[in-house]
Amino acid sequence: MTTRRLLLSATAMTAAMAALVAPAQAERGADGQLNIIYWQAPSTLNPYLSGGTKEVESASMIIEPLVSFNEKGEFVPRLVDEIPTVENGGISEDLTTITWTLKDGIQWSDGTPLTAEDAVFTWQYCTHPEGGCAQASYFEGVTNVEAVDAQTIKITFSEPKPFPYTAFVGSESPIIQKAQFEDCLGAKAPECTTENFGPIGTGPFIVTEFKPNDVITLEANPNYREPDKPAFGSVLFKGGGDAASAARSVLETGEFDYAWNLQIEPEILKQMEAAGKGKVVVAFATSVERLHLNQTNPDPALGDTRSTVDGGPHPFLTNPVIGQALSMAIDRQLLVDVGYGQAGRVTCNVLPAPEAYASTANDACKVQDIEGAKKLLDDNGIVDSDGDGIREFEGTKLSVLYQTSTNSVRQGAQALIKQWWSEIGVETELRNIDASVFFGGDPASPDTFQKFYADIEMYTNNFSGVDPEAYMASWICGDMPRPDSQWQGNNVMRYCDPEYDALVKEMARTADLAERQNLAKRMNDMLMQSYSIIPLIHRGGASAHANSLAGVLINDWDSELWNIADWHRVK
Amino acid sequence: MLAYLLRRLLISVPTLIFISFIIFAILDLAPSDPTASLPLTIPPDVREQIRQSLGLGEPFHIRYLKWCQQFFVNEPLNLIDTWMGVESERPRILSWATRSPVVDLIAERMPQTLWVVGMSYVIGVILAIPLGMISAYKQYSWFDQAATGFAMLGFSVPTFFTGLVFIIVFAVNLQWLPSVYDTTHVVDDWDSFVYQVKQMIMPTMVLALFNASQISRFVRSSVLDNLRHDYVRTARAKGLKERTVLVAHVLRNSMLPVVTVIALGVPTIFGGAIITEQIFRVNGLGQLLIVGIQSADIPLVQTLTFLFAVLIVLCNLIADLLYGIMDPRITYE
Numbered sequence: 001m002t003t004r005r006l007l008l009s010a011t012a013m014t015a016a017m018a019a020l021v022a023p024a025q026a027e028r029g030a031d032g033q034l035n036i037i038y039w040q041a042p043s044t045l046n047p048y049l050s051g052g053t054k055e056v057e058s059a060s061m062i063i064e065p066l067v068s069f070n071e072k073g074e075f076v077p078r079l080v081d082e083i084p085t086v087e088n089g090g091i092s093e094d095l096t097t098i099t100w101t102l103k104d105g106i107q108w109s110d111g112t113p114l115t116a117e118d119a120v121f122t123w124q125y126c127t128h129p130e131g132g133c134a135q136a137s138y139f140e141g142v143t144n145v146e147a148v149d150a151q152t153i154k155i156t157f158s159e160p161k162p163f164p165y166t167a168f169v170g171s172e173s174p175i176i177q178k179a180q181f182e183d184c185l186g187a188k189a190p191e192c193t194t195e196n197f198g199p200i201g202t203g204p205f206i207v208t209e210f211k212p213n214d215v216i217t218l219e220a221n222p223n224y225r226e227p228d229k230p231a232f233g234s235v236l237f238k239g240g241g242d243a244a245s246a247a248r249s250v251l252e253t254g255e256f257d258y259a260w261n262l263q264i265e266p267e268i269l270k271q272m273e274a275a276g277k278g279k280v281v282v283a284f285a286t287s288v289e290r291l292h293l294n295q296t297n298p299d300p301a302l303g304d305t306r307s308t309v310d311g312g313p314h315p316f317l318t319n320p321v322i323g324q325a326l327s328m329a330i331d332r333q334l335l336v337d338v339g340y341g342q343a344g345r346v347t348c349n350v351l352p353a354p355e356a357y358a359s360t361a362n363d364a365c366k367v368q369d370i371e372g373a374k375k376l377l378d379d380n381g382i383v384d385s386d387g388d389g390i391r392e393f394e395g396t397k398l399s400v401l402y403q404t405s406t407n408s409v410r411q412g413a414q415a416l417i418k419q420w421w422s423e424i425g426v427e428t429e430l431r432n433i434d435a436s437v438f439f440g441g442d443p444a445s446p447d448t449f450q451k452f453y454a455d456i457e458m459y460t461n462n463f464s465g466v467d468p469e470a471y472m473a474s475w476i477c478g479d480m481p482r483p484d485s486q487w488q489g490n491n492v493m494r495y496c497d498p499e500y501d502a503l504v505k506e507m508a509r510t511a512d513l514a515e516r517q518n519l520a521k522r523m524n525d526m527l528m529q530s531y532s533i534i535p536l537i538h539r540g541g542a543s544a545h546a547n548s549l550a551g552v553l554i555n556d557w558d559s560e561l562w563n564i565a566d567w568h569r570v571k
Numbered sequence: 572m573l574a575y576l577l578r579r580l581l582i583s584v585p586t587l588i589f590i591s592f593i594i595f596a597i598l599d600l601a602p603s604d605p606t607a608s609l610p611l612t613i614p615p616d617v618r619e620q621i622r623q624s625l626g627l628g629e630p631f632h633i634r635y636l637k638w639c640q641q642f643f644v645n646e647p648l649n650l651i652d653t654w655m656g657v658e659s660e661r662p663r664i665l666s667w668a669t670r671s672p673v674v675d676l677i678a679e680r681m682p683q684t685l686w687v688v689g690m691s692y693v694i695g696v697i698l699a700i701p702l703g704m705i706s707a708y709k710q711y712s713w714f715d716q717a718a719t720g721f722a723m724l725g726f727s728v729p730t731f732f733t734g735l736v737f738i739i740v741f742a743v744n745l746q747w748l749p750s751v752y753d754t755t756h757v758v759d760d761w762d763s764f765v766y767q768v769k770q771m772i773m774p775t776m777v778l779a780l781f782n783a784s785q786i787s788r789f790v791r792s793s794v795l796d797n798l799r800h801d802y803v804r805t806a807r808a809k810g811l812k813e814r815t816v817l818v819a820h821v822l823r824n825s826m827l828p829v830v831t832v833i834a835l836g837v838p839t840i841f842g843g844a845i846i847t848e849q850i851f852r853v854n855g856l857g858q859l860l861i862v863g864i865q866s867a868d869i870p871l872v873q874t875l876t877f878l879f880a881v882l883i884v885l886c887n888l889i890a891d892l893l894y895g896i897m898d899p900r901i902t903y904e
Contacts, residue, residue, distance in 0.1 A: 046670075193671040
């Protein structure tokens with residue numbers, strides 16, 4: 001399928017869907033108040049200054065990108081009529097420019113028209129060197145954004161961009177109003193409190209009051225482009241507390257209509273759901289809980305060169321046979337049942353979605369096979385020669401330090417995995433580190449996930465949007481965290497294969513969608529078969545909504561509130 | 572008295588400056604990163620830019636002095652400007668997470684914390700004094716046993732547990748009270764007042780239970796102490812009514828140590844009851860502090876902790892002064 005056909009079908013499908021979910025009696029504000037609870041409270045309504053999910057999603061009710069993703073990861077045009085492609089001339093033949101044409105007659109909530117100048121300004125705002133814009137990666141490679149005329153936005157890239165749908169696509173890259181933010185460029189951005197707390201937007205709702213880290217009240221935008229939407233006249237968006245009580249307020253007490261991100265024990269969630277006031281909905285995108293196997297030697301005796309290429313390869317984890325045995329010993333389904341419930345499913349790929357990109361070559365891992373793992377090690381001569389229950393590889397005991405962030409679900413998984421590994425003769429020492437340190441990226445701290453002063457570590461990573469090119473490029477040799485890169489870098493397990501790097505380069509040159517999917521699968525399979533990454537669980541987002549709330553299409557590719565204009569009350 | 576007051580106030584200035592430095596140093600030395608809570612999809616170079624834009628590139632002493640200037644000079648001057656109706660341009664202390672002035676955040680949180688946590692303290696004290704007195708007067712009676720049991724329970728059961736029990740009983744099962752505190756609620760008529768009371772009951776009572784059990788033990792032991800004194804016997808021998816003996820003589824003397832305990836407990840009101848605020852989503856100062864800590868919002872945490880330090884120093888002073896007023900034997904000359 002060509003890009004164009006895919007996009008067109010997506011457009012058509014959305015239109016059909018919108019027609020389906022539209023309320024019967026269509027009148028703006030007829031359904032009264034909608035109560036939403038996010039147990040992490042938004043700190044600001046300017047996603048360019050924050051980057052946290054809570055800020056991006058709350059702001060998505062107010063400010064909009066040109067195009068969103070629907071719950072299947074397909075494009076949904078919002079402020080444009082058509083998705084530019086090479087075929088319709090929207091993307092230049094050399095893949096260096098993309099031209100968007102705004103829909104006619106779109107107004108900001110203050111009644112002034114939306115123009116291409118606003119998009120140009122948004123680009124300037126986010127790329128200002130002193131601004132510290134959290135979404136700067138959406139504008140990476142963009143050399144110019146110009147307003148050809150009031151309706152036409154032309155984006156130029158420094159080099160051919162096979163997948164140019166980054167800037168102004170998705171809730172993390174919305175358009176802000178030039179007239180409002182004009183004096184807030186660069187170092188002045190944080191001083192514009194009024195603007196950051198009450199952005200003027202084109203979305204279905206406008207802010208009436210914003211209390212940072214607490215609550216937002218919103219009302220229907222009188223200038224919203226669809227005259228009969230949104231069905232709700234006002235929104236109360238409460239923040240704070242914890243996930244369990246947020247779930248309770250929807251599923252048990254019925255005080256709220258929608259609760260976000262319910263990472264709680266599956267059993268408790270099921271009990272709450274049994275009260276019959278609402279239901280739990282789950283969406284999957286690209287988050288995968290995985291193990292990284294350090295390909296370099298983390299031995300403390302190496303001093304400064306530990307966990308770097310200079311310190312030499314890992315004594316045994318570079319051997320795919322051992323990685324495979326470790327993977328076979330894990331009962332992924334049990335990890336899902338115990339820790340994730342509906343919000344998790346077994347995966348054998350680090351790239352599990354979008355579906356067209358997901359490989360099926362590694363599915364054997366779905367079933368635990370401890371005997372097979374033992375046999376595999378035995379056949380390869382990795383046996384326990386001194387009778388202490390731990391196997392040796394070339395004289396080194398298979399003893400690993402396994403670290404992750406502090407989090408009860410993760411510690412539960414660690415304990416189970418340790419047990420399974422001990423059954424195949426691998427000794428495991430467990431360690432957990434506070435999340436703010438583990439993910440903190442402080443180059444002076446020995447405990448960050450990038451520094452990886454351990455043999456194995458576990459965490460979740462994902463990519464935003466639907467195109468895995470940048471994500472798959474994480475594992476090139478040059479992107480390892482090193483002392484001279486201040487321990488920054490995405491290739492956390494220090495995987496290095498020139499063949500893989502070549503595939504990454506090839507993907508950066510390939511525009512054909514089918515070929516890109518093929519390349520992504522090949523890269524995924526190379527990683528999987530090197531056993532430097534062991535994927536465990538494809539994680540989804542779980543939210544809950546009241547039975548009286550209809551129109552919710554939970555979405556992990558974009559903001560969960562992406563279609564809030566279509567939400568309505570059922571009696 | 573005045574000279575004493577001035578002397579104490581002067582001593583507290585270097586104390587507070589020292590405290591502010593210690594807080595700043597601890598927060599700075601702690602391994603925390605304001606970009607740590609962001610999604611991993613945000614690349615490292617963008618994170619570095621964010622850190623730079625927050626001023627983290629500057630050395631420790633510069634950042635500390637900047638904070639001092641903003642807190643001790645700019646904020647008070649800005650406040651005066653606002654009173655005078657003048658637009659002020661001086662840089663304010665900005666929170667990293669919200670990018671808005673910290674002092675405004677604190678001012679916004681003050682009402683709900685004062686109402687809920689303050690009210691619970693008042694109720695706690697009102698319950699504790701008679702409870703403690705009767706317990707002491709009728710030592711080892713069934714009332715004393717029951718009050719002791721109540722105090723033990725209230726003191727040792729953590730508020731996150733009592734809070735949860737209250738929610739499950741009154742919000743989930745009986746559906747009498749809301750489990751989420753609505754900070755946007757405006758009281759303008761009888762019905763909205765009733766709703767305000769309803770939403771305050773659970774958080775207030777959870778905290779009042781805890782406060783009452785703590786203070787009632789102090790009252791009890793202090794009253795017991797005084798009942799054995801000679802002046803009580805004298806008063807009774809004079810033929811005073813038992814009521815007068817208790818209220819005018821014993822209670823007044825017993826209150827001395829209790830007043831200190833109560834006064835020193837006042838800063839904890841402002842500290843908010845972090846856990847209780849979190850459970851009921853009161854979103855006052857306690858919740859602000861915890862959110863600040865979680866997102867490594869150093870300017871916010873620094874300013875809040877420092878304000879708590881100021882309150883503690885002030886309340887100590889007030890407790891000392893109250894001593895002088897309540898007990899004529901104590902002079903400050």
